[in-house]
Amino acid sequence: MPTAARTYWLTSSCRIRRKDQSLLIEREHGDDVHIPITDVRDVIACKPIDVNTAVVSLLNQHSINVHMLSYYGDYAGSLAAADNATSGETVIAQVQLATDPEARTRIARDIVHATAFNVRRVIDRDLLAAPYKTLTASIKNATSSDELMGAEGTFRRSAWEVLDTKLPDWLQMHGRSRRPPRNAGNAFISYVNGIVYARVLTAVRLTPLYSGVAFLHSTMERQRHSLVLDLAEMFKPLFAERLLLRMASRNQLKEHHFDTDSNQAMLSDTGRKIVVAAVRDELAATVTHRELNRKVAYDELLYLEALRLTRTCLEGESYKPFRIWW
Amino acid sequence: MITNGDVGGVHIKYLHHCRRQLWLYARGLRPEALSTTVQLGEAVHATSYRRASPIDLGSARLDDLDGELWVHEIKSSSRPSSADEAQAIHYCYRLRKVGVQAQGAVLHYPKTRRTRRLPYAEEWDQRAQDDIAAVLDTVAAPTAPERLRRSACRGCSYYDYCWSL
């Protein structure tokens, strides 16, 4: 997202107040911070925050979203700016595509396929070759999202097992668990996935697409922003699994970065700060984009992806979901 | 879909720049809000002509109308384009429609310190109406107009949308 403003990450509990055209962040421990509103693109609150009406109206005027992560790092919700870019013409095109069973299944299948490709790419090409082949075969003739999700689930289980073989005992996941995450590995994955989700939501809101109509995930179920779930799929491995492996191998994660008891775990305050810093750096990492022929930040990849889906909806271009190409 | 009265200066500008851009704009795509060129454009506005008073005509927003009824438009580009001229004609047409006898337009290019004076001419009304009709036609088309050639797209804020397959 090419703009001068940036994402602000709030990693400790605070109260946000309005001071003219600035946000005044009053931290529980630590000094107050002033941020001119024009410097803010969006805010990700990793800890509880207090806001008031004056703040909300200032955020609204500048179309700034505040994303909040829950206690466990799941996405909890957003203060979404009222005026977003959603456009009737585009939403109609999106709904037509999402309700055409054939088009919908094609897009959903491509999302599952690209996600598995990315998971394999970041975890282990060889050890996941067979499960990937199985997945490719079983989604070929799938006719429903349930079938696709089932195939993805099977592949994912193999992937988590392989991932465990590359992690120290205390970080191993023993299968995926959420709300609450059962162990440190799961707590890490949940937390980073929550951040990716928040970033994708910001990206989608910059396009005229409606975040409630999806292709793979069922529209308007459980989560309001099901389209964001779709688009976040391919990017989760790029951030979550990849950073977990990297931080584990570099010994950057320690047991004391997690608060753990017998059947649940979450990042401690220090742990959260370390993880947020790592994700933030990763979002700023750049790669040369082959078609655009310039460097783009990982963060911008999320926006480009939302643009490509917009193009699929408006122009019927086939959608080739993001695959790690480097 | 938009109707005659909704057609504003931006539509006219995009019609002359690239019809595909116009089609996309009408569908809510607003990448220009993110581009640094536009931020620069706004800075030029904010700092160059402090006495100008913008006039809001609904769909058309004029930078300034002086006492002798000349429309003043401030451009952030350095080179005059046919789109600038078409926009000026559009504004004069809109003003005359509401009974203001606009005398013509003065286009200001602060970057190069040039101005261009365009006195109102009889044929302007027809040109303005033709442009409005062309906007409505373009926007109503079921499919997007073809992309321009890549080199012609340089600097366009829709570039990422059009070319990052």
Ligand code: SF4
């Ligand atoms: S990138 Fe090119 S084709 Fe696309 S809108 Fe801009 S000028 Fe037109």
